[in-house]
Amino acid sequence: MSPETMSVFSPQLSERFDALVKKYPVKRSALVPMLLYAQDEVGYLSDAVIAEVAERLCVTELDVRNVASYYSMLRFKPVGKYNVQVCTNISCMLRGAYDLFEKFQDELGVGHKGITKDGLFSLEEVECIGACCWAPAIQVNYAFHDDLSPEQVPGILDQYRNKASAGGKSA
């Protein structure tokens, strides 16, 4: 491994990758999970992340980019510390997801794919997240919040602001 790429991941993540690569009958099967776990740690798929993942799996960087661009959760640009993903697909839409999304827009002062100035939040309108019976639902990073109404929005955001000021790690 070249010295420039060695520092991209924490030792814990490095260890996790070593295990991942051995987990599958074919090494390349580790690609998508590796990208996702790397993104969880680094925040997005930076050039350095892509280079290291490619090297670890013995595939080209182009190959990695090609695969990564297919998956909607993988991103090539940073997002906020807390990425608020509002589902507006049919089941959520029927129960007021667009009102919810508007409330988030108003509260955060950013639109779809926007990041707040302090970098704490980003907002995204997403497709079905599999919480249709508890609609409308959102995910903040990986945490689900369901059965929401616009009135609950400020409370949810405060919860994450408090978490950030307490120095907590992202959920």
Next chain:
Amino acid sequence: MPRLVSHPDEVKIVSRRFGQGAAEIDKYIELGGYEAAKKCLAQGPDWIINEMKASNLRGRGGAGFPTGMKWSFVPKQSAKPKYVLVNGDESEPGTCKDHLIFLHDPHAVIEGMIIAGLAIGSRVGFIYLRGEYRYLLEIVEKAVADAYAKGFLGTNIFGSDTEFQIITQTGAGAYEVGEESALMESLEGKRGVPRIKPPFPAVVGLYGGPTVINNAETIATVPHVIAMGSEAYAAVGTPRNGGTRLFCLSGHIERPGVYELPMGYNLKKMIYEVGGGVRGGRKLKAVVPGGSSTPVLLPEEIENLGMDFDQVGKAGSMLGSGGVVVIDDQTCIVEFALRTISFYQHESCGWCIPCREGTDWLKKSLTRFHAGFGTAKDIDNIQYLADNMMGRTFCPLGDAAAMPTLGFVKKFRKEFEAHLDGKPCPFAKHVELAVV
């Protein structure tokens, strides 16, 4: 946290252990878990496949293919390793049943996989979960580790000389990966683009080996079929539609939730009695019976409709993934159609031209239409576009986008006409500006 619901009409088989802490292996065993797998280990593959065939269990992912039949297609002798694959990519809008299975009963999935492995002679299984289900992946990974610790998985399962390993995998956001061959591509570390069939996965699947791929609900049902006996299981449902199904009631319904009801349960009763009727006492306008890709049904069409694969098929729609989306009379169908097609446009991988172009143009047409700039010709054009997508793609995503669109236009033509020539939408609040 997803709320659990219940209703006296429910027949709890798959959901029997929900809410009882069965994600813990000791609790699962206490509730009778892993007995079915042990029984199968003693009985052997032919017996298992016969039981599965006799149970009339059909695939819960949407297509409704008989599970026993699917397993029997796997060749007995194979130069390449055989695989069991669980599809937990659950991403059909309106569907959230597998969410509860992974949350409350992950060991049922593991046990079902062991049984499938014994039936087809496979030594390795994969559980593929959609990327958004990270907290569920952690639950499943713990369950798998616990099963290894007990010796239920590994090189000598239950102290026998049979081997079965389970590997978990996360997706990263893609509806199309729910299609079986696309899922295999994704699991091989590639773009989730579908493969041409034949060859079918039972012959050439994951890593080129014979593969059985089942929906998570199907696999979680398998131990129950073995435990209660195929005859008893089949008797719960209707002819050729064995057992129960997890129905996800969502949308404008008083008591939304996942209910386990016998196959063939009347849809009207499901909405009005089990689900408590349309929210706020409003009138029912339409129902999407099996996830967003299934053609919409009108209130008069559900009167005597039993919810099984054959009856819903006869009614011109599909039982699909069990996602029942209820729509009230204050909803704009054009807006609903637009939101539906926007999803498929977003998820189309672009591999097959009819789907890539079709979904895009349908979205453009419906956006323009909804904004009040449609013309009478557009309605026929929407139908023409959708017709030209049907059956012309590698995977069913093209059909999944075309079918509901055709249904909306056919059944709500009047409402489309009400949007013609600059008239404002009679319902909608959110009208996007036309971009074409």
